[in-house]
Amino acid sequence: MKNILIASLLLITVSSFAQTKKAVFIIIDGIPADLIERLNAPTIKEISKGGGFVHAYCGGEKGTYDETPTISAVGYTTILTGTWVNKHNVWDNDGIKENYNYKTIFRYLKDIDPSKKIAIFSTWLDNRTILCGDGLPETNNLRFDYAFDGLELDTVHYPHDKNADYIKYIDDTVSTVAGEYIKANGPDLSWVYLEHTDDMGHRYGDSKQYYDAIEAADTRIKKVWDAIQYRKKQFGEDWLIIITTDHGRDSSGHNHGGQSDREKNGWIATNAKNLNAEFKTDPASQADIMPAIANFMNISIPKENAMEIDGTSFIGTISANKPTTKLENGKITINWNAVTKEGNAKLWLATTNNFKTGGKDEYKMVAEIPLSKQQAIIDVSKMPSAFYKIVIETPTNILNRWIAVK
Template identity: 50%
Template sequence: MKQYLTITFALLLSAAVQAQSRKAVFIIVDGIPADVFERAELPHFKHIIQSGSYLRAFVGGEKGGYSQTPTISAVGYNSVLTGTWVNKHNVWDNDIKEPNYQYWTIFRTFKSHFPQRKTAIYSSWEDNRTKLVGDRLPATGNLAIDIRHDGFELDTVRFPHDRKKAYMERIDAHVAEEAAKSIRQQAPDLSWVYLEYTDDMGHMYGDSPEFSSAIRKMDEKIGKIWEAVQYRQKQFKEQWMIVITTDHGRDEPSGKHHGGQTFRQRSGWIVSNIKQPNVYAKTSYPGVVDIMPTIARFLGLPLPQHVARESDGVALTGKISVARANVNYFQDVLDISWINPDPGGNVKIWVTTTNNYKTGGTDEYKLLAEVPAAQGHAVVNVKELPSKFYKVVLEGKENTVNRWWVADK
């Protein structure tokens, strides 16, 4: 018995040490559609992709559906941070007027589970930390980011503003240098880096040599951060995930604009050093909301039930029980379908007719069915739950997804 307990303790200790050695940094580079990214000569990105993977991905939620999301910068950042679309996180534009902090960011989830581990944000925009992440706000449970290098757009002494926005390139260079230095020396467990200059050049010049030049300069900055990650991996035997994405694409005619729902404005991508995306990632069209659960899974971070039930994303690594859920209503029944990338186990079908979670309340879910995940389809009777709104949660062995049905207005 003592030997069994000793072995069990050793295994638990080994798992804990392994989890502590896992660290993640995600980077958002602003406003680069997939077609431009794929044509560019980017040696540092190429090295990361050779070490890992490249996926096309979409932004903007479900076009024409309840989750349709403006293809605007801060809106996209918050979809990455929370793993939800705008109908939940409520950031509709760059003013960031009323973020709905009921939908937790990856930082809040991480700090709630690992309060002693370190987080970091490196960004030109101070609003990314103070408004989106909600650093030190009562509404986010007084979440505190440990390492902060941001707000440089407000420093007109070190970075005097000019009409051609060259100062933003200098700010991005400073942000990347601070991020690389901090990763080398402090090795925060969860970091976010934001670089803006590419979007500025897109707005000013559209599809142009100036835009292409800004993307090449961005690649050099990514290279510094990637070198810092490799240094930590080699010198300290740490396991690192780096994920790089964009927040929106650009319009088809000129490349100067975004915000709408055309294919190119919704066009994004995800680069990671993780070699083996799962079946879902390879056979579906991932969204930027998939990044949050992917990072959580890598870090060994379990999503609390209330976060898992509201998340619109699916992890791009590991086994997946259920994805791409769809719900239709007719004649007192809900017709529910999904894909089952990794067969095995059952799917529990939970249904509620309320959305109290949005305002801090609780939704009373009813378990209406449990079927084999491989079945991929179920019809459940909701005659006793008449409503013009249904929130359906599919809980599988490996993951949970949700889907709404909203009556036509």
């Protein structure tokens, strides 16, 4: 009897360490952080209590090389790839010519394990067919195992009306199917996209109609959250959920696309437990979501790809974050925030951008110094160039910055 008890305890212990990790991220369109904080959003707030809530800027850094339009498809692609528009090349909702050399989180997962199941539940068909590149040779023929999208094209069941109520009904269906499918099948990585909030913002600005749409979105999220709770209880799976937005809005609530504070004021809510300094030092950024999912799911990103990712994982251990660079009088000053004082920072420099076209960049290690110094000065007077890529390689994560000489 004693041996049976010991064996049972060992089985429980092994199972706890071998929990299957699964993730879902939900994008609700066009909601600045001030409204999530002010309005009735009990599901988002419940999720946040188990993990955290943080402001997360959209649109890159204003006035720099990575300044990015605060537009829907642009924001989705930043979330998917962990890069800003200067890399992924999605500048608008139309006429998209994406650079698929910057992979989405779905491609990274399928690259390491093609047996993993991916799913998308979306009001907008282009999220799958264009932004994720479903079935395209440029994405190595990535295929979603399950897709529920394109209902905006179904004018029989969802006749278009001037008040965009049809989008509300589509969001209802998308969230219902997402909850049901995740509960029954538990795909490894899913994206749920809800649109109606953005339509109400465009039509009515800051208004009861817009606020009601935000609160309705929260009830739709509950369908997915309830499914996750079921999966955790019934199957012992370890689930990550991330809720976010693609952009904020201007001061009236009607528009977006620019670089005003409110247009850039996005946010992240998550149930993640192991949140680090990137999350706790407000603000994070929407580019942090992709590497955070990768960290949680133990997705190994090749070094040459990691050197291009602009976001920093807000889950798990990091050694440094918040890099900055400045070129002056032939010298580049590099700064970072040392999260830990242990270990060294290896500094790499390249004057090429071959990665953009599928090639390899010619990096040279120019220094290796203690992380705790939080600064390095690199003399590039003998390497004159109009362009520099700087990479800070730390023991647990990689940071990058560009310098484009005007």
